[in-house]
Amino acid sequence: MQKRNKVNKPKLYIVGHGAIGLLFAQLLHTAFDIKLIVRSKTKNLAHITVAALDQSVETFSLETVTIDEIDSIDNLFIPTKSYQVANVLAQLQNKIRSDAIVILSHNGMPNLTAINQALATQNLFFLTTSMAALKHADFAIAHTGFGASFIGALNANTEKTPTIEHLLTAIPNITIEQNINALLWQKLIINIAINPLTAVHQVKNGALIAPQYASEIIGLINEAVFIANKEGVEISLSSALDSAYRVMRATSQNYSSMNRDVFKQQQSEIDSICGYIHKKGVEYCYSTPFNSRFLALIQDGTP
Template identity: 30%
Template sequence: MRFTLVGAGAVGALWGLKLFEAGHQVHFVTRKEESQITLGFEHQKPQTFSANQPSLGEDSDCLVVCVKAFQVIDAISAVKSHLHPDTPVVLMHNGMGTANDVLQTLDTNPLVLATTSHGALKISPSVLRHTGLGETRLGGANVSGKQCDFLADVFSHALPSAKWEKDIQTALWRKLAVNCMINPMTALRQCQNGELLSDSLREQLNTLSEEIALVMQAEGLNVASGDVLQHALQVAKATAENHSSMNRDVHFKRRSEIDFITGYLISRAESHDIAVPENRALYQAIKNLELSYDHA
């Protein structure tokens, strides 16, 4: 297949390289005005990929959007004029809340939502480290998107394992719940994920999981707070030496995806009249940090 990857950060580079290794054609769209980019896994020979070539975008069989949640609409608007109306679009980013806006921007394209637990780190602009094996879940967001289940096999062949979900919202909420705990806590403490396994943080994690479970239950998911907590602890243990994306954003004084992670949880809690004070406190702490960047 012919893929266009929008975004050449850690996740975009990971999928671009893996799809290329699986025999697919890969083209990148980046924010820079460059016609080629070089990417490779550490200790391997780098590859040169075409970039920012509208004709390749027009010929693509699939568009995979791997930018930050707050960059999604601008990124799609930039490529919309070069996108065939029947080309499937896959959104792969942390957080929730972009799908409705994308559906309004692209009113004909099949839309697929995806979440992955693979870890990746750019150790230089052109060198990538695959920091942790995980799994990828995909599912349709509109009627035509629900007919793109073949993409699960394509993605799984490139980077196992990938599964198609008839109800992708459940998988997205499970990922959101983990991100609501791991991301802001590790960002504020500037620590690796594994440090959240400390007994001293268990009470805070318990409270967060209880609040998150209430919102998930109101959204129609059959989940207990204990399950939410254990899943987050399992992820923290499996990625103990990793830094969360929000940790890195705070470290480098970049805007984070807090509005689409904890912010989305808070917005859904408000719609159900559910109080989530512990999550609100984390949200405000991250927002205060972001506001301080300009004054540092």
């Protein structure tokens, strides 16, 4: 296959060099001229190592830039933790062109009001993925799980541009989803079922298939389905349970991201996962004992 010249490739900025950012950099670096936005740097080029699922290892180099070095951004991918998004947007807001393509990707419900306020004219997308990656060193990851990805438009002015066409070609098992709310809720419900329990009990995703966890899984998902339905998103308890158990089986050997956060005693995304259901429950005067309890347990840091 003919290699495309760097000058002909569209530029894509990726925030950070986290596990998902580097995984997507590997998938996209032949289609895009990728620049990694780093907090600080000593070198202009990062040498990246990705251990694939089949144990083969790929190495490639990408340019790194600090925010101060950026003039303007046409295409931006933000694969950070949910609690880091507001800060990223505040730092980059003046650099992002008014017609730029911005793709957010994180677990937990995004703060759509804040995102739409910060980026009122840009083409906003959200990408969810069930692929998994683990970071071993600053620029080294292992691809640890294969799963489907979905991308959907977050605002009405969003168009399917060549950037999105390139993404759809380069990322395996990705589908464009027209109903963004359904997409966000489906992923939220999977994380509600898996993340807090694997974090509190310090078990792999597959362990949750055991009957001893069933009543808590049903309790957590039932509350989320109630809120989703109140918000106009049609999801049934049985289809939500099916999806959650499917992902537990597909990622059975993985430790969830929240499991690792709790293990390493670092900040987790519980506020935008169980915390989102707790907050919505308060708004609807609907009690959410399961989500509220896991929110408190994990926020407390001593599950």
